[in-house]
Amino acid sequence: MIVGGGGHGLGTAYYLAAEHGLTNIAVVEKGWIGGGNTGRNTTIIRSNYLFDESIAIYEHALKLWEGLSQALNYNVMYSPRGVMMLAHSVHDTQMLKRIMHADRANGVDNEWLTPEEAKAYCPPLEIGTHLRYPVLGATLQRRGGTARHDAVAWGYARAADALGVDILENCEVTGIRRGAGGAVEALETTRGLIRTPRVGVVAAGNSSVVMGLAGVRLPLESFPLQALVSEPVKPVFPCVVMSNAIHAYISQSDKGELVIGAGTDAYNSYTQRGALHVDLHTLEAICELFPAFRRLRMLRNWGGIVDVTVDRSPIVGKTPVPGLYLNCGWGTGGFKATPGSAHVFAWTMAKDEPHPYAAPFSLERFRDGAMIDEAAAAGVSH
Amino acid sequence: MLLIPCPYCGERPEIEFSYSGQAHLVRPPRPAELSDEAWSEYLYVRDNPRGRHAERWRHLRGCGRFFNAIRDTTTDRIAVTYRMGEPPP
Ligand SMILES: Cc1cc2nc3c(=O)[nH]c(=O)nc-3n(C[C@H](O)[C@H](O)[C@H](O)COP(=O)(O)OP(=O)(O)OC[C@H]3O[C@@H](n4cnc5c(N)ncnc54)[C@H](O)[C@@H]3O)c2cc1C
Ligand SMILES: [Zn+2]
Numbered sequence: 001m002i003v004g005g006g007g008h009g010l011g012t013a014y015y016l017a018a019e020h021g022l023t024n025i026a027v028v029e030k031g032w033i034g035g036g037n038t039g040r041n042t043t044i045i046r047s048n049y050l051f052d053e054s055i056a057i058y059e060h061a062l063k064l065w066e067g068l069s070q071a072l073n074y075n076v077m078y079s080p081r082g083v084m085m086l087a088h089s090v091h092d093t094q095m096l097k098r099i100m101h102a103d104r105a106n107g108v109d110n111e112w113l114t115p116e117e118a119k120a121y122c123p124p125l126e127i128g129t130h131l132r133y134p135v136l137g138a139t140l141q142r143r144g145g146t147a148r149h150d151a152v153a154w155g156y157a158r159a160a161d162a163l164g165v166d167i168l169e170n171c172e173v174t175g176i177r178r179g180a181g182g183a184v185e186a187l188e189t190t191r192g193l194i195r196t197p198r199v200g201v202v203a204a205g206n207s208s209v210v211m212g213l214a215g216v217r218l219p220l221e222s223f224p225l226q227a228l229v230s231e232p233v234k235p236v237f238p239c240v241v242m243s244n245a246i247h248a249y250i251s252q253s254d255k256g257e258l259v260i261g262a263g264t265d266a267y268n269s270y271t272q273r274g275a276l277h278v279d280l281h282t283l284e285a286i287c288e289l290f291p292a293f294r295r296l297r298m299l300r301n302w303g304g305i306v307d308v309t310v311d312r313s314p315i316v317g318k319t320p321v322p323g324l325y326l327n328c329g330w331g332t333g334g335f336k337a338t339p340g341s342a343h344v345f346a347w348t349m350a351k352d353e354p355h356p357y358a359a360p361f362s363l364e365r366f367r368d369g370a371m372i373d374e375a376a377a378a379g380v381s382h
Numbered sequence: 383m384l385l386i387p388c389p390y391c392g393e394r395p396e397i398e399f400s401y402s403g404q405a406h407l408v409r410p411p412r413p414a415e416l417s418d419e420a421w422s423e424y425l426y427v428r429d430n431p432r433g434r435h436a437e438r439w440r441h442l443r444g445c446g447r448f449f450n451a452i453r454d455t456t457t458d459r460i461a462v463t464y465r466m467g468e469p470p471p
Contacts, residue, residue, distance in 0.1 A: 208429075208430035209431075217427045218428075218430070220430065221428050221430045222455075267401045267437065268435065268437075270455050270456050275383045275396065367419055
């Protein structure tokens with residue numbers, strides 16, 4: 001049983017069926033598939049992280065993105081249009097270059113652009129020295145880009161369904177029943193009891209709540225993270241631009257909307273909305289970096305609940321409860337990881353042993369102090 | 383934006399405050415004697431509940447003082463704020 005019908009959960013079911021020959025699999029989703037963070041995110045895909053462990057798992061995902069439409073026979077609209085990350089200070093420059101060199105040492109593409117080269121790659125970008133936070137340079141990962149979020153959920157769901165996986169919507173898990181030895185025996189749901197010896201929890205923002213049903217407490221908290229889109233315009237924006245320092249990131253969807261990512265609220269919450277001043281903060285940065293967009297109207301904003309760990313890295317693996325597996329903590333940046341996360345989690349569940357790429361992301365790393373501190377690497381890490 | 387009732391200044395907009403998470407966490411008196419599990423529980427594990435949450439705020443851009451609040455994380459409504467040292471109501 002997989003709890004959670006987002007991209008990671010549906011993908012896990014797909015790989016369990018496609019690569020491990022397990023077809024007595026079901027996914028339970030309390031709402032509709034893709035209605036969680038999968039369908040609410042700004043779809044930025046990249047693998048240019050700082051630490052070897054992160055680079056390995058995100059690059060694993062990026063390689064899978066490159067062939068995903070063919071593998072699923074469903075156009076997920078993966079578009080490697082390039083992800084540019086801006087440096088506005090000496091510190092930013094040093095940090096982004098450090099990340100770039102770490103990536104290149106791991107065989108992952110990432111390159112340095114001067115301000116003029118950045119503007120040539122992304123013409124709407126303002127690089128003048130009059131800016132309060134002038135652009136001093138940028139990294140560019142050309143294989144990074146975007147994909148269509150709904151298509152990812154639906155592509156995995158359809159491919160899994162074709163292999164015999166059951167997908168149960170409007171079915172909320174309300175209890176995890178354990179036997180005398182402590183092992184998982186059954187899931188209690190709003191649509192009845194489901195007996196099963198193995199459960200994978202992939203519930204993103206609700207992970208603490210679901211794992212609490214089995215008495216497992218987690219080193220993470222849930223925060224609203226927002227995004228917003230502009231009115232649609234003709235193609236004006238060729239790539240993805242991120243600025244961690246002044247908190248703005250932006251791309252253009254195929255419908256023509258500018259897709260803009262805002263920040264999280266300061267406090268943990270399950271409201272799935274978020275405060276307006278958080279959006280305004282991001283829009284101030286957008287207007288400064290892209291003056292041509294100042295008169296665009298914003299159409300709508302929304303929020304998702306992201307599960308943020310203390311080191312901003314995910315938790316993928318086994319738990320102290322026999323038969324219970326956990327995949328969470330992807331926080332503000334797990335869409336890009338969807339295929340890789342699902343793939344290594346399916347492997348971990350099928351073999352009852354952490355996949356090598358998942359092993360460093362164990363729950364025990366908090367006990368052992370073996371953090372993978374990407375928080376320091378990015379500030380924000382979409 | 384939340385309107386937060388500082389126990390000293392009254393209602394003020396959220397941007398005057400800073401948030402520092404779950405309240406009433408007590409640092410174990412002798413960390414060296416704790417197991418790794420217990421120490422990491424204190425450092426990293428949080429309740430993260432759906433519903434009632436006791437949490438610490440600071441009126442950073444006002445009186446500067448710390449206080450605690452009870453907020454419902456499914457509505458963000460603050461039921462009550464109270465001073466440091468007072469037990470949760
Ligand atoms: C505004 C925003 C912007 C983002 N931008 C990016 C970005 O640009 N790039 C990037 O890589 N990442 C981004 N992210 C993060 C990314 O969206 C997530 O990390 C990723 O989508 C998580 O996928 P998932 O499948 O684990 O979670 P979800 O899609 O949230 O799926 C979890 C599912 O579990 C279900 N569930 C919960 N509790 C229960 C229960 N008790 N019973 C049954 N089902 C349950 C939920 O309904 C939900 O559908 C962003 C997130 C947000 C909110
Ligand atoms: Zn005050």
